[in-house]
Amino acid sequence: MADLIYLLAALSGVLVGFSLGLVGGGGSILAVPLMVYVVGVKSPHIAIGTSALAVAANALAGLVNHARASNVNWQCGGAYAAAGVIGALAGSTLGKAFDGQKLLFLFALLMIVVGALMFRGRGNEGVEGVVCNRDNFPKVAGFGFGTGVLSGFFGIGGGFLIVPGLVASTSMPIYRAIGTSLVAVSAFGLTTAANYAFSGLVDWPLAGSFIAGGVIGSVTGTAISRRLSAKKGTLNAVFATLILIVACYMLYRSWAALAA
Numbered sequence: 001m002a003d004l005i006y007l008l009a010a011l012s013g014v015l016v017g018f019s020l021g022l023v024g025g026g027g028s029i030l031a032v033p034l035m036v037y038v039v040g041v042k043s044p045h046i047a048i049g050t051s052a053l054a055v056a057a058n059a060l061a062g063l064v065n066h067a068r069a070s071n072v073n074w075q076c077g078g079a080y081a082a083a084g085v086i087g088a089l090a091g092s093t094l095g096k097a098f099d100g101q102k103l104l105f106l107f108a109l110l111m112i113v114v115g116a117l118m119f120r121g122r123g124n125e126g127v128e129g130v131v132c133n134r135d136n137f138p139k140v141a142g143f144g145f146g147t148g149v150l151s152g153f154f155g156i157g158g159g160f161l162i163v164p165g166l167v168a169s170t171s172m173p174i175y176r177a178i179g180t181s182l183v184a185v186s187a188f189g190l191t192t193a194a195n196y197a198f199s200g201l202v203d204w205p206l207a208g209s210f211i212a213g214g215v216i217g218s219v220t221g222t223a224i225s226r227r228l229s230a231k232k233g234t235l236n237a238v239f240a241t242l243i244l245i246v247a248c249y250m251l252y253r254s255w256a257a258l259a260a
Helices: 002-023 028-039 044-068 074-096 100-119 137-154 159-170 174-198 204-227 229-259
Strands: none
Touching: 002 028, 002 044, 002 204, 028 044, 028 100, 028 204, 028 229, 044 074, 044 100, 044 174, 044 204, 074 137, 074 159, 074 174, 100 137, 100 159, 100 229, 137 159, 137 174, 159 174
């Protein structure tokens, strides 16, 4: 039985890592429901802490691949992540104190919002060679802190929010924002995981299996991303539909648990 659980965790990691590498987001928000409903983790808080660690590791794998392709703006990514880490610490501390089933219910509502946002196309060409300086740092930091709070509270990577946040605050091209977002996704995930681990809310062996699968998925997703850049809108729509379906299922399960 234990072998099956670790196999399910690895397969779930493949899906999350693949999405992170392919479209820079969407998959990480599936990590918690995959942990709860596929792998079978009973405690929502352990699912959040464990998935945060796994998502961070998977994002790091994707970041390495995007960096090799010179697709990361380190200056802007670092500024965004620095502000977001503070938000992630605050958000994860609040999340630990929140009722687990209520947290899953709110998580499902967020997923619906995310699904709707992902249906909005990523057609903005953006500006190459943007820099982060004193002029735009307050805007970058503001977006970073806000997405960090949500990332920490729900134990997600937040790539689906970070990518549009980077575009809005810096005007960088969408493909550059996808690679750069993984700097913040990694930082937010590690901050949240460390906070949960401090309270004993991380299943380390399970996280290891999830990470192993995620590395494979991330490498594959990044490779395909470069070949299918013209079809990102279609891919976003597919992932958005999947997110909405999972969100509806989570609303049903968590509402039933709260009403019991």
